Amino acid sequence: MRRVTFAVDYPPSLAHPMHRQLEESPVSRAELLMWGPMDTVTTLAWYEGEPDAVRSLLDAVESSTTVDLVAGDGGTYAFVHQTEYELGAPVLDLVADSGVVFLPPVTFEPGGRARFEAVGESEFLAAFHADLREHVDATVERVAAFRRWATPAVDVTARQREALAAAVAVGYYEVPRTGSVADVAAELGCAGSTAGELLRKAEGALVRGFVGGQRG
Template sequence: MRRVSVVFDRSRQDAHPLHRAVIDAATVSTATVLTWDASRPTPTTLSRLDAPPSVVKPLVNDLSAVDDYALSDDDGATYAFVQQEQFEMAPRLADAVAASGILALPPITYREDGTIKFTFVGTHDALQTLFEKLETAGDYEITSVGEYGSPAGRCRLTPRQREALKVAVSVGYYDVPRTGSMSEVGATLDCSESTASELVRKAQAAVVTGFVE
């Protein structure tokens, strides 16, 4: 099973209504659709916009497809629970996804520059069919490809690296201010300080890379 992240470049005319609002709004740069249910009579989405509710409320009010909504403040950003009159996706993109037999995974990110980030999962052949269909759906760029295994995607830790991170946390190496040392990590793992440091650095690199991707 394969996992692929794709960034689409959409024109404002072809964009989802929420995406058009992000493109037009000077005070909102991203809207991240965290989860959705398109099977309801009023399709429902939960999104996070990087602007306060005072900015998001008039933006959502102006969306013609919105049937009802509720907003929650998130320290300067906003969660938007939105019920829509219909679930909207560009027809050619929707057809490409439906014909390929793959699944779109949350989140979907709408950006102010007109691009959208999707992550898809499916068999190798299904994803190959998707790419063939996307040739007629608009410009896109594949940003990462890998085996699907966990929400962290390509974050892979060896058992020893995972143990090293757990020990580093337990001795206080990540406390602020730091209360533990790498020599303590090595002593607990029964290895040298330099070996412990290498294990922790590699584990950190895998975790951070997986988070960013």
């Protein structure tokens, strides 16, 4: 099986209302962690922004009936109950009918760009990509073999996990190394010092978890 990272540019007509509002918001991005493509849904997301800014952003989503915010991991978690999902119907139908599985998070950025991962057999992933391109500008950023991993007993934040994924993608962990911290920072859209700190904290948590798991 394959694990594919897609980058999609949504036109305003198909973008979720929250995604459209990112362009004018101090919230720099959103990560949709848990969701369900149905008429009514409660989602869990993480936003790179302060709670007040996140609440203002979500106030623009008319279908939101309940919003509970919790500060954490350098941003704000949000539990949002919606009376409808509000993603463009053609894309939502395509997701529901596809023969692949979608992995969290779905990352939303200003300008209509979203990134997500899908897992499946090559022919189904190719068919999904072809169908998706009939509605939006969609590109494949990365293809890798899918492997089952045990859940590590480590405390790694979503942003630290994203830094590790970026480091792998740019070759930071290759031998010999083909990518740098600056390359990781470019992938994340942050300063080099921030990328370095994210990697160090994530690596420290992983090593402590691994060593602790080997004891006894």
